[in-house]
Amino acid sequence: MKSQKSAELNGGKLFLVGTPIGNLEDITFRAIRILNEVDTIAAEDTRNTIKLCNHFEIKTPLISYHEHNLEAGGEKILTMLANGQSVALVSDAGMPCISDPGADIASKAIKAGYDVVPVPGANAAISALVASGLTSQPFMFFGFLSRNKNERRAQIEKLKNREETILLYEAPHRLKESLRALSEQVEGTRKIVLARELTKRFEEFLRGTLEEAINWVESNNIRGEFCIVLEGNDGSDSEEVVIAWWDGLSVSEHVSELIERKGIRSKEAIREVASERAMSRRDVYRVFHVEKD
Numbered sequence: 001m002k003s004q005k006s007a008e009l010n011g012g013k014l015f016l017v018g019t020p021i022g023n024l025e026d027i028t029f030r031a032i033r034i035l036n037e038v039d040t041i042a043a044e045d046t047r048n049t050i051k052l053c054n055h056f057e058i059k060t061p062l063i064s065y066h067e068h069n070l071e072a073g074g075e076k077i078l079t080m081l082a083n084g085q086s087v088a089l090v091s092d093a094g095m096p097c098i099s100d101p102g103a104d105i106a107s108k109a110i111k112a113g114y115d116v117v118p119v120p121g122a123n124a125a126i127s128a129l130v131a132s133g134l135t136s137q138p139f140m141f142f143g144f145l146s147r148n149k150n151e152r153r154a155q156i157e158k159l160k161n162r163e164e165t166i167l168l169y170e171a172p173h174r175l176k177e178s179l180r181a182l183s184e185q186v187e188g189t190r191k192i193v194l195a196r197e198l199t200k201r202f203e204e205f206l207r208g209t210l211e212e213a214i215n216w217v218e219s220n221n222i223r224g225e226f227c228i229v230l231e232g233n234d235g236s237d238s239e240e241v242v243i244a245w246w247d248g249l250s251v252s253e254h255v256s257e258l259i260e261r262k263g264i265r266s267k268e269a270i271r272e273v274a275s276e277r278a279m280s281r282r283d284v285y286r287v288f289h290v291e292k293d
Contacts, residue, residue, distance in 0.1 A: 013086045014077070014109045016102065018121015021093040022200035024055055026122045032056050034119050039085040042077055044092050044100055052090075065089065067101040074105045081114045094123050099143045099169055125167045128195035128227035132165075133207060135232065140164040144171075145178050152178075156185045161233050168228040175226055176217045182230070183214055191231035197224035246276065251287040 015034050020026040035041060035058050042065040043049035049062060065073035077087050089096045089105065095118075096102030106116050125141050140162055146152040159166055170178050175194075188211035196204045202224065206216060210230075246254045251273065258269040270288060274281045 012081045012084050013115045013117055014081060014106065015086065015088040015117050015119050016096045016106060017088045017090050017119040018095045018123070019052060019090050019093060021122045021124050021127070021198055022203075024052070026199060027052075027056070028119070028121055031119050031121055032058070035060055035088055035090075037086070038088040040080060040087050042073070042087055042089045042105075044090070044102075048092050049090055060088075065101070065105065070101055070104050074108055077105055078108060078112060081109060081112070088119075095121060098123065098125070122199065124169070124195075124198050124225075124227050127198050128193065128229050129165065129167060131205060132193040132195065132229040134165050134191060134193060134229055136165065138164040139167060141167045144169050145181070147174070149181075152181050153185070156182060160186050163232045163234070165232050166230040168230065170226045170228055172222045172224055172226065175222050178228075179210070179214055179217055183210055186210055186230075188214075193229040195227040195229065198227065200224075244276065251277070251279075251284055255284065255288045
């Protein structure tokens, strides 16, 4: 295993800096210092980050790094690190590498042997979880469900039986569609919390059941970014597994047991066994008489 033990700002370091998710007062003293001291800030959207920098009078140069320039932007960052420069990576809001392209350059920097240093900050998912009123441990962060219907259905199929509290992100224009998709596979009585516009002026927590959440989105104008906190499965959503009384018996033993239990002829017992096991009567007849002989 490789060890990373490094002092801050010793050159060739990539800092993953958490920024406010709404309220600018949520930035940390350390984040402001790092953003001031690094050589460059790599931003998901420089138009958003320049507002943050202007507010805190940060003069550090900005470069763009987002999902549409992963290769070019990533190479630029790696070149800076190779030259001994320090780079701060920031997303539009919250911690980099969470539902944004930051994970790609962080992985490449580590692989290339550069130090990657987290500078913790605000996070929408954790903020929603701790204020949801639902079980906070254990929890599972998933992020955004797929836009593709088939892929989304497959994702929900895997998520619906998880016992952990599940955290999802969703945009306002997709919230209704995602909740409808959840309701197709998840029991409507499952508890859910819709956390809207966290830390912002119109912050709101909508708590209830999945069925009530569907009713809300159907009758309200949906605005703002959402974090969905879904109660884990306590077993009530799982399909009950029914074990047949004849489970463990061979076909021949099954037929013989019916003959003895019900006092019926072998022909009738074979017909019943074929129905219960979803086999053809011919196959049951053949197996019964072969084993019997």
